[in-house]
Amino acid sequence: MTELLDCPKCRKAISEDKGSLKCSNCKITFPNIHGIPWLFRSPESILIQWQARTTKLLQMCLVQSAQIEQELLKVDLLSETKDRLKTLKKAILENEKFLQEFLADLWPDKNPKTVNFAVALEEKVGATQTLESYFNNIFRDWSWDSGENEKALKCVSEILPKNFRPKTMVVLGSGAGRLTYDLHNKLKCEHTIAVDINPLLMFLFKDIMAGEVHQLWEIPISPMKLENVAKKQNLKFSKPTAKGISYLFTDASNLPFKDKSLDVVLTPWFVDIVKQDLRFLAQRINRALAMDGHWVNFGPLGFQHFENSENYTVEEVRKILTEEGFEISDAKENVLPYLSSPYSGMGRSETVVSFIAKKKKEAKEPSYYSPLPDWITDFKKPIQPDRDLKYEIARYHLGFQILNCIDGKTSADTITALIAKHYGVSLVQAKEIVTGFLIEKFEK
Ligand SMILES: C[S@@+](CC[C@H](N)C(=O)[O-])C[C@H]1O[C@@H](n2cnc3c(N)ncnc32)[C@H](O)[C@@H]1O
Structure with missing residues (x-):
């Protein structure tokens, strides 16, 4: 995959050196975390941010278990309530143990380098992106048998032309990876690159594709029955392991792929959760796609930007795509169940927009997307x-x-x-x- 990538900092070509990606211009060697390239402008800074999130999650598990322990001391509890609390506590503690071991690769260096403060501020993992943000995506992808994965695959497949056989497909926000695998397999892609920033999801996806089985407790929101208060889920895949899938940790907001290098970019349940304006994401996707390459989207338009002007409807999305050099070949809307656990009394459905758009013109080159304003990254600027x-x-x-x-x-x-x-x-x-x-x- 090296030949498809640019350095996320200087946008010059990168090379491979002893199994690691390297930019000779910036003199950065990008580490491999869990065997996956960690391609960020400031790799150490992003690593520290995920380490902090991991530590926080593990502490939260211990705090929750201690709170349950306290509640168990109450004298007037029903025996059923005691059973429920004990089940919860066991599940939380076992998850804590699993996550601690499973995420240990986030600490590759026993003597980490100090991080230059200004460089560290150049890249930031969004506050809403935590390790636990997507637990249900993991269960839906690799343990529930709820039919959601099949419905998603069907929806996307319906808008794709017959005999659609992309050579290189990049999936932005691939998550725990089920749709990435299903489409890669169905379209018989030569090479699919799963891109994400979340270590828990990517470690699991890679391991499951390699035939490994992990166990994580699901704690449904509204369990209704004692037997559903916590469910130990096997995360595994019964089909043959995938060939041709690579994994890449990188920030899709800046997309470090070479100009015109990709056949297909897939954005499943993604465009509305990235912080940047859809127009700039469209420009970035356009830049990375080869002429006549395709952008395939699947997911809701649940934009929640601070600026209302960026919370687009379908009509606006269509217009932006056209203005940014795309021709929409097909589009449709479906109402689909979303992360509805079979063990919870609550579930939801969402209207998802699927489209396939062909690159017909070059778009404007988008400038670097900074998650923080310059009055934070530049200490000399007046704060606005x-x-x-x-x-x-x-x-x-x-x-x-x-x-x-x-x-x-x-x-x-x-x-x-x-x-x-x-x-x-x-x-x-x-x-x-x-x-x-x-x-x-x-x-x-
Ligand atoms: C709503 S989830 C969708 C996951 C998966 N596509 C699915 O359908 O289950 C959004 C995904 O985008 C990832 N993500 C968020 N911000 C990202 C960024 N800046 N670059 C790459 N991935 C990102 C999250 O970690 C998460 O896996």
Whole structure:
């Protein structure tokens, strides 16, 4: 796969040296983590971020188990409640043990290098991307027999032309990988590259494709029956192992593939979760695709950008694609069940948009996508108080004043009078503000 890749930092060609990818221009050797190339502008920084997330998750498991232990001390518990709590505790602790061992490869270096602060800020794993964000995707892909995987494959297959045989397919946000495998197999691709940033999902995908079996407890949200409170799931695949699938840790927001190098880019359940505007993602995908190459999309349009103008509808998506050099060959919408565990009383469905779009023109070259604004990455720049920050400033200011009065002697009435005077509002308004604030803190 090296011949398809560019350095994520300088965009020059990279080479392979003793089994690792390397950029001679930037003098970076990209490590292999769990045998998978870790291709980031600042590999150490991203590694530290995932290490921190792992440590946090393991600690969370221990805290949850300690809380359950405390609850078990209550005298008036039903025997059924005790059984449920014990089952939960066992599942949480076994998951903690499994994850600790399974993710140990995230610590490849016993004496890690210090990371240059400015470089570390160039790349950041989004706050919503945690190790536990996609547990249900793992179970759906490799243990439930709910028919969701088959439905997804059918939906995507229906929009693909007959005899569609791409040579190189890259899957952005491949996740635990089931759809990647199913399509790779169905289309008989020569080479498929699964791209993701989440170590848990990628380690599992790689291992399962190699025929390994792992076990993880599923803890469904609404189990209804004691037998469904926690389910030990075998994560495995019964079919022959996959040939021609490679794995790559990299940030799809900047897509370090060479210009015009790919036949197909697949974005399954992906375009609405990346932080950047769809237009820039479209430009990036266009750049990496060969002329007449295809972008195949599958998933909802659940954009949740801070800027409303970037939360697009189907009509806007169509227009953006056309403006960015694509011709949509086929598109459709389906309502599909989504991550509905057979062991949970709750499930959901989503309207997914599938399209296949052919690259007909070159698009504009997108600039580097930085997850952080320059007033954070450049310490000398003045900090810009945007809409959100202005609101936060006002909230913190007020919150600080209220909290500062809390000394074990002052009542809500006294604080209300101070706030009313300071902000020039009526006592009734001030009381609403103070009570609202105290309730929020209490409930938290
Ligand atoms: C909603 S999940 C979909 C996963 C998989 N395609 C599926 O259908 O189950 C989104 C995936 O995108 C990955 N992801 C999020 N941000 C990414 C980024 N910047 N670059 C690459 N992958 C990313 C997540 O780790 C996750 O696996």
